[in-house]
Amino acid sequence: MTEIEQIYSRINENSSSFLGYPLAKDFNYKEFAPFLNLCINNVGDPESPSTLAIDTKDVEREVVSFFADILSSSIKDIWGYVTNGGTEGNLYGLYLARESFNNPIVYYSESTHYSVKKNLHLLNLNSIVVRSQPNGEMDYEDLENLITLNRDKPAVFFLNIGTTMTEAIDNIDQVKRIINKYAIKDYYIHCDAAFLGCIAPFVEPKPKFDFSEGIDSISISGHKFIGGPIPCGIVLAKRKHRNRIVNSVSYVGTLDTTITGSRNGLTPLFLWSFIKKNGKKGLISRARKSQELAAYTEERLKNIGINAWRNNDALTVVFDKPSAKLLKKYQLASENNIAHIICIPGLEKVQIDAFIEDYKKEILVSEVFA
Numbered sequence: 502m503t504e505i506e507q508i509y510s511r512i513n514e515n516s517s518s519f520l521g522y523p524l525a526k527d528f529n530y531k532e533f534a535p536f537l538n539l540c541i542n543n544v545g546d547p548e549s550p551s552t553l554a555i556d557t558k559d560v561e562r563e564v565v566s567f568f569a570d571i572l573s574s575s576i577k578d579i580w581g582y583v584t585n586g587g588t589e590g591n592l593y594g595l596y597l598a599r600e601s602f603n604n605p606i607v608y609y610s611e612s613t614h615y616s617v618k619k620n621l622h623l624l625n626l627n628s629i630v631v632r633s634q635p636n637g638e639m640d641y642e643d644l645e646n647l648i649t650l651n652r653d654k655p656a657v658f659f660l661n662i663g664t665t666m667t668e669a670i671d672n673i674d675q676v677k678r679i680i681n682k683y684a685i686k687d688y689y690i691h692c693d694a695a696f697l698g699c700i701a702p703f704v705e706p707k708p709k710f711d712f713s714e715g716i717d718s719i720s721i722s723g724h725k726f727i728g729g730p731i732p733c734g735i736v737l738a739k740r741k742h743r744n745r746i747v748n749s750v751s752y753v754g755t756l757d758t759t760i761t762g763s764r765n766g767l768t769p770l771f772l773w774s775f776i777k778k779n780g781k782k783g784l785i786s787r788a789r790k791s792q793e794l795a796a797y798t799e800e801r802l803k804n805i806g807i808n809a810w811r812n813n814d815a816l817t818v819v820f821d822k823p824s825a826k827l828l829k830k831y832q833l834a835s836e837n838n839i840a841h842i843i844c845i846p847g848l849e850k851v852q853i854d855a856f857i858e859d860y861k862k863e864i865l866v867s868e869v870f871a
């Protein structure tokens with residue numbers, strides 16, 4: 502095998518075996534292979550052409566428009582772009598929040614993705630960590646106590662629509678209740694829907710998290726539930742926030758509204774082709790299939806005596822952490838005493854069954870030696 506073949510085969514093998522990460526495995530973008538011989542660059546604002554015309558901004562705008570639609574809004578009121586992933590979308594939302602007020606405080610739960618702390622540091626934003634409930638959802642009593650101490654300051658609520666570890670959803674009604682009770686005048690709501698952004702719109706009853714709930718911005722990962730060879734994401738925000746920070750750059754003739762200058766032009770193509778082929782209907786059936794596999798996984802784990810659970814109809818099945826050997830073999834993410842399997846598209850029942858058999862053997866051995 503050549504060196505390149507070796508690298509390919511290592512990643513290919515590891516891709517088929519992981520169970521613990523929210524990265525869909527069933528994509529195929531072979532038809533875009535010719536594009537690998539092109540330099541594509543969506544530099545600057547997706548709505549503003551550049552003097553450098555080697556972009557896919559037209560399809561990027563279609564992608565943004567599709568997401569605005571499934572998140573109960575339209576491009577009339579919402580602006581957005583295709584990012585390098587959920588982290589950039591969260592950084593962007595927090596950036597818009599910071600530019601909206603003088604010295605706001607960001608409230609986020611302890612179950613929030615690790616990258617957010619760094620984002621807050623980069624933006625030099627003041628923040629307070631709110632306790633989480635055991636299921637990973639924000640502890641609203643703790644939030645309320647913290648707000649009472651700072652009710653004169655602008656507040657930014659960083660809400661999780663699906664936490665990384667347990668797929669918990671923060672309750673926007675509880676947050677609004679607190680905003681009203683303490684008459685918080687200046688506030689901003691950002692939703693981190695990295696994994697659930699493409700699923701939650703189709704869950705019944707639908708969790709409250711989108712623009713119809715008055716949120717200001719939202720970040721979604723593109724390479725998670727939709728899947729693809731290159732990490733990417735979508736960030737959407739109310740137009741008025743984007744207009745607040747708009748800057749034009751004469752050198753490239755476009756508006757500098759995005760975090761990076763040069764931007765990936767391939768990833769919008771992937772997302773666009775997924776949307777063209779699957780549409781809303783495809784996303785719905787994709788979500789249902791994954792939910793069914795998650796229900797099956799939970800059931801099988803319970804049947805072998807493992808303490809397993811899910812938040813509502815989550816694709817994430819949480820359970821007692823198995824041995825380090827199994828964690829490694831199935832590439833399971835773990836935290837404290839729990840591990841999880843995320844039932845993403847492309848994962849097969851036989852893979853769940855294989856894991857269950859291995860886990861069963863482990864339990865038997867530990868019982869024999871107990």
Ligand SMILES: *Cc1c(COP(=O)(O)O)cnc(C)c1O
Binds near residue numbers: 665695734
């Ligand atoms: C994965 C994830 C992120 C980070 O997204 P990337 O696309 O990896 O940058 C942020 N928040 C949550 C809840 C996530 O699950």
